[in-house]
Amino acid sequence: MSQIYLNLVNGEWTKSLTGNIEESRNPANYHEVVGMVQDSNLEDLDKAIQAANSAKEDWRKLAAPERGVFLQKAADILETKIDEIAETMTKEMGKTLPEAKGETARGVAILRYYAGEGMRKVGDVIPSTDDQALMFTTRAPLGVVGVITPWNFPVAIPIWKMVPALAYGNTVVLKPAQDASVTATKVVECLHEAGIPNGVLNLVTGKGSIIGQGIADHNEVNGITFTGSDQVGRKVGQAALARGAKYQLEMGGKNPVIVARDANLDLAVEATVSGGLKSTGQKCTATSRVIVDETVYEVFKKKLIAKVKEIKVGNGLMEDVWMGPSVNEHQLDTVMSYIEKGKQEGADLIYGGNRLEDEGLKNGYFVEPTIFDHVENDMVIAQEEIFGPVLALIKVANLEEGIQIANDSEFGLSASIFTSNIQNMLTFIDDMEAGLVRVNAESAGVELQAPFGGMKNSSSHSREQGEAAIEFFTSIKTVFVKG
Structure with missing residues (x-):
């Protein structure tokens, strides 16, 4: 029987409360089952979001360079598993093994890039009209970030969304595409093995109409980053806008x-x-x-x-x-x-x-x-x-x-x-x-160090990757200090 992969909720690998699992099959040979993943429901999702919500203050208060240490460890672990994860990617969604290896190596590089973000500036000193005052900016994380990712880049896209969110002090709930959930789970395993504290990173697999929409609708998800079709992206954006959550959409292209x-x-x-x-x-x-x-x-x-x-x-x-x-x-x-x-x-x-x-x-x-x-x-x-x-x-x-x-x-x-x-x-x-x-x-x-995103209906006009990632995953806080 194929291996069964579990959700990660509050640091524990757990079965869905539904008791249901789904097959992930090889598109090159649909008789081959690559693995079995959890077919989760909204109660599973809520537990993950509550875990992320409970963990967000301690993670936010951890010094940014210390958060970077976890990401560097995860990069080292992922690097040792490039061949295994690339082969899983090829079996699960079909791209050739050289492409899969290249994508996984890119994931390692993204992790290392954002591990270094903890040592970079997060604000500027601004001259004040009051010569007795100090004025500057800093940045505050959003809180709980929902990450909804597609199947076509099952290593790179989850990493370039999750990792800056974590680096800047947010906690994360990841919902990967069903056709790439085994690969995404193996990536999350690397971050978990690196020792990221319980609740900081959570994984819930299942149908987009249930788990993806549930992330968009949940009042305790403060930000949503989505890559997928423009039709689904519009629904995610509308749901987030209706309750005042920040959202980032990367959608189609022609x-x-x-x-x-x-x-x-x-x-x-x-x-x-x-x-x-x-x-x-x-x-x-x-x-x-x-x-x-x-x-x-x-x-x-x-x-x-x-x-x-x-x-x-x-x-x-x-x-x-x-x-x-x-x-x-x-x-x-x-x-x-x-x-x-x-x-x-x-x-x-x-x-x-x-x-x-x-x-x-x-x-x-x-x-x-x-x-x-x-x-x-x-x-x-x-x-x-x-x-x-x-x-x-x-x-x-x-x-x-x-x-x-x-x-x-x-x-x-x-x-x-x-x-x-x-x-x-x-x-x-x-x-x-x-x-x-x-x-x-x-x-x-x-x-990976350059901003990425589209115009017109290709995106919500924000940018991913590189230094631009901080603009979505944080809010600017202006500070005025007078003795």
Whole structure:
């Protein structure tokens, strides 16, 4: 029988009060059960939130460098388990083992970065109009923070949300996605093993409609940080706003890459394939729209098809596999429905578009990398987030039209351009409506020390990671002292 993973509540690994567990299955072979996780209810969640609430004062009063010591220990523990956790990630949500190892190593680096936050400044001295007074700012933690995370980055995203929250003196209740709960539990085990005090970090697994919504609704959760779909994010934000809780939402993207007429086409092709198809396109920053100048369009398209033909799809644990499965049957069906919609809208399917059911693949949720030609930007496949390995090629007359089309979206998470012209670069940087813009680099990815977040419907306009994290997880307190 597969291992059963428990909730962490007030420092104890506990079963759900429901007595129910759920299977987490391997999307590359749905007959394989990776583990069993708790199917929790609101009473389980309330116990976790009460534990976090009881622990928050002692944790807040602990010196920030001492909080950092726990995080440094957790980084050391996670580093010893990179291979184990990466393999679990690949089995549970499908991304290839090299990608999973890279993500887990990034988790180690994030832990070490925020371990050092305890030694950095938290305020400024401000001149007062009273020459007999001292005025300065400091920061206060929010209190209890609810963390709701997706399945596509089951190590990095929980860590880049939980760890700054802890570093700045908050206590945490984590609700990971059901399709990645085993991996997330193994990450929490590392923090627990590091000796973080009881109640400071809690884990509750279960359905988003129950546990995620319960976090958003609970009066003793002071802040909520969420990554997921824009539909669910709006519900979380509305619930938090209704009761005055602080919230942070990172949601969808329909990320463009612009290929200018003076681009290095080989570099642009490489980055388009990597940015759009790695992790089976299941990244919020994945390239989706490929906007190409008409003078290089045909050459670029030919090079792109040739590169995509080299991709081997299969079980991510196999050494020569470049792209794994969709995370589950529902996601596969969603991708296939968008491919069908693209055909119906009149776009030309020029590569892929089929579910793969060959020997070795028939028991998994595999789809071919897919390319559509002659896509108009008002088509559904050019406007809605697919979260799959589907590229939409759009021809434009010049850079001005390319940027106009790139901005014609409800989303504004990331965007990239390939050009050798400095003025093109500066125009793109200035005019592109996205929170992350990259020049001669793929749309996916941001360094951990840099702020991350989107514009328009891609986020709630706050930023994660780097020094920007302190802005969400704390409130500024202005102090005036006079003898």
